[in-house]
Amino acid sequence: MKFQDHAEGGVTVITLDNPPLNSLGHVLRSRIVAAIEVAEVDPAVRAIVLTGSPRAFSAGADVSEFGTPRQMAEPILRSVLERIRICTKPVVAALDGVALGGGLELALACHARVALGQARVGLPEITLGLIPGSGGTQRLPRLAGIDLALTLMQGGAPMAAAQLASTSLFDRVVDDGLIEAAADVARQLADAGAPWPHADRLNLDAEYVATKVSLARQRLNARQRLQPAYGALLDAIGASAGPIDAGLALERARFLGLIGTTEAQALRYQFKAERDSHRLPDTLQVEPRKVATVAVIGAGTMGAGIAICALDATLDVILLEQDETALARGRQRIADHYAGRVAAGKLGAAVADAAQARLTGTCDWQALARADVVIEAVFEELSVKQDVFRRLDAVARPGAVLATNTSYLDIDAIAAVTSRPQDVLGLHFFSPAQVMKLLEVIRGAHTSPDAMATAMTLGRTLRKVPVLCGNAFGFIGNRIYNAYRRQCEFMLEDGAWPEEVDQALTDFGFAMGPFAVADLSGLDIAWRMRRAQAATRDPRERHVPVLEQLCEQGRLGQKSGAGYYRYADGKRAQTTDDTVHDLIVQASAARGIQRRTLAPQEIQRRALLAMVNEAACLYADGVATRPSDIDVVLVQGYGFPRWQGGPVFWARQQDRERLGADLRCLVEAGGHGMRLADDTMLARLLD
Structure with missing residues (x-):
């Protein structure tokens, strides 16, 4: 925890300091309370700004504490938030990076909030089979409205502060000068005097909330109905139109009831398993090769999808086809994808144009000589793929990783037709490649450790969940x-x-x-x-x-x-x-x-x-x-x-x-x- 007196006006800045994401473990929770108490008794301090790092205000709970005594050790997060609420000096949250889960709940409990437009906020607990347990279901609807609260909590995906600037969630959303803006808001609150504004004092229209929650319950799909967290979340949000204490009590009861469920345990397990999946065994812990250019052989549905993944990762892409007609179809698939993303408002036109500018289409095999990784995505037949790798062996530069996108075929049988089996491996993308996150990375008998490290690193660069597999029929999946x-x-x-x-x-x-x-x-x-x-x-x-x-x-x-x-x-x-x-x-x-x-x-x-x-x-x-x-x-x-x-x-x-x-x-x-x-x-x- 760091303290910093602001230049003037008696504002002290408390900076959360628990890298990398300021997870709210027991130690950090204790330090927040101690810092607030120190600032509160300091006569030179009139107001407090609570902030984090450029990467994260706070990403929320420390998942490693789940199921351990530290998770429920005082001060639990609810106690921290209550200490902020009753503070005799105004506390303003200054948000940069991400504020997720308990991190956003911490901000919601402050007397005001200021954020950079690029900061991202969310309550993703539903993705772990839980609901917000420290006031999120009660304070977010009061500050941002029931519609936005339902969207954020049911979907679990974060939103940029700039998208929320028109709500009362933030007192200010700024492009720069975050601490200065937060200090200015803090001084204004101190000048106005107590009582400080707080979400707990706001009221919602009970009939409107009940209607919205009822509609949300009716719209739950079959898979959501199988997960108890969705019903519990709507119960808690529905209580946000009543007295705050009753709502907080119901939220806490529902949260505690979910922690031990099989569904929540499974989701926490899967969360950790996905983080572990990219970690290579010690024998493969080597420096990966540099990758700036990826070539894709085959511009069909799969090849075009792989090319899009690489373009989205800001890599240069060479797309090879056997004739101009097939190449034109592939380029059109890619163009249509980006046009659709722009039309849907999910991507800026400039970003889409820049991605397509990194694409080179060709029918000339010699163009592959400048690729760092070549991914073959042709017909799923061994003889066809072997023919491709024979030609590829003759043109690819020394040290390039040669990958086959195959669902079943023997990687070693493909590598055997080349003079460099140490550079050959499998990359099994799932269709549609630009959507599906899984990437099976298959090691052949002769694949070198640095080639494997390169492929696994590339998987993460492509925003995939890469999983190492041995070379056996059908691999894992x-x-x-x-x-x-x-x-x-x-x-x-x-x-x-x-x-x-x-x-x-x-x-x-x-x-x-x-x-x-x-x-x-x-x-x-x-x-x-x-x-x-x-x-x-x-x-x-x-x-x-x-x-x-x-x-x-x-x-x-x-x-x-x-x-x-x-x-x-x-x-x-x-x-x-x-x-x-x-x-x-x-x-x-x-x-x-x-x-x-x-x-x-x-x-x-x-x-x-x-x-x-x-x-x-x-x-x-x-x-x-x-x-x-x-x-x-x-x-x-x-x-x-x-x-x-x-x-x-x-x-x-x-x-x-x-x-x-x-x-x-x-x-x-x-x-x-x-x-x-x-x-x-x-x-x-x-x-």
């Missing part, structure tokens, strides 16, 4: 998803219909069920992969032929108007039709299975068990570096509900003995070729 989808197909043979499986899994919290996902992505993608594997598939393995039979009938999914479901005007039928039912019944009969009804709970558990079993196997094989990486991949790339943590987190909540027994039953029912994660493998994953 598709290998687990393949086991999950396979189990769901087994359940069709056993007696379930596609819509029953999809409904059970969306009820658990998945964004979509597996058969709806298959229709959306196109059944021909899996069909092509299965045909490639057909020659080596053991005939004794259990295989459900329904997907192939649908494709043979031209039912390729949503793009053809029919797959597992039929589609009209882009809308999916609620249930599958007789064609699908007949194929499923025939598959059951061919295997001699007496069909039976599967309860939603059985569907959910079997699907999750399949994921856990495969997760344990691939972790034992060294495909994943950390068990938590598996959960990051499934949550970020495959629609696993974030508030359920991921398959590893879910498994850790289960009774271990029953989990092992159920896995044995699952694998036995799967028949020949199913690999069981034994107790040792399971223990490694879950301990």
Whole structure:
């Protein structure tokens, strides 16, 4: 904590000093109270300015204290805020950087607030399965209005102070001279005399608040209704129209009731897992290569999306296509993306123009010689990708990282056609690449540590969540998803219909069920992969032929108007039709299975068990570096509900003995070729 007497007028500046983000841990909370008390008894001080650093006023609670005695040790944040409220000298918050969660609540409890226009404020607790617990639900509606308060707290995303300048949240929003402006406001308050203005003295229209909260409750989507924090948040916001003490008490009760929920624990776990995912093992902790220019081979949907990611990261991009027509289509995809962002008000025209100015389109392979990283994004077929890497080997500069964007293929088989396998690795982007955050970074047998460090660093530069993977079929995500989808197909043979499986899994919290996902992505993608594997598939393995039979009938999914479901005007039928039912019944009969009804709970558990079993196997094989990486991949790339943590987190909540027994039953029912994660493998994953 730092003190600084302002030049004149008896204003003292208290600066929060807990780098990097001024998290409100117990030590900082104690120091704030002590600093306020020192300033309060100093006769030379008439007013107080509370500020942080250019990076952060305060990013809120210290997450590392969650669940520890320090979290609830006095002074808790509510005590700090009360000490500020009753201070006999006015306290003005001066905001730069971010003021999030408890950091914004600290500012809300001051007698006035001044911010730089670029400062960003928000209450993101909902993203951790919690609600603001130190007055945010009561003071923000009073200061900024119920509509804005609902937006900030339900969405969790921060907003720039400049966007809020017209509200009474801030007394001033300035472009520079933050401390001077805050000191000026503080002197004015001191001159006016007590009582100082405070959010707690403001009142809201009870009928208007009740109407807005009721509408917000009705608009909660299915996934939000599965998370208790959303209902608790609306309960607390609804109380903001009543007496402040009652509202604060209700808020605190709801907050404390959420801390121990599985959903909140899972969200905190996932938050930490994503922060850990980019951390490389000690053997790969080396200096990355410099990257200023990225080349992308292939200007289709995926290639254009990757190029946009690099342009948004202010990198120079070379986009290569085989002919001018294909290149023009790719450039148009990129131009349309930026035009849409500008039209939606999400990007300034100058920023969009600058991004596109960094793009060079070409059909000349020699242009790749100046790229630091080359990312191939062509058709998912080994021979095609090998041809690309042979040509690339001849033109790329020495030391360039050569990356293949592949979902399943063997990185070593691609690297083997080059003279520099140490520079070759996999970068598995997820579609649409400019939206999806997950990036699987795959290490080949010969990939050098500095090439891997470069790829992981590039992932963060592209604002992705990079996860290190070993080179094995399907890597982490598709290998687990393949086991999950396979189990769901087994359940069709056993007696379930596609819509029953999809409904059970969306009820658990998945964004979509597996058969709806298959229709959306196109059944021909899996069909092509299965045909490639057909020659080596053991005939004794259990295989459900329904997907192939649908494709043979031209039912390729949503793009053809029919797959597992039929589609009209882009809308999916609620249930599958007789064609699908007949194929499923025939598959059951061919295997001699007496069909039976599967309860939603059985569907959910079997699907999750399949994921856990495969997760344990691939972790034992060294495909994943950390068990938590598996959960990051499934949550970020495959629609696993974030508030359920991921398959590893879910498994850790289960009774271990029953989990092992159920896995044995699952694998036995799967028949020949199913690999069981034994107790040792399971223990490694879950301990």
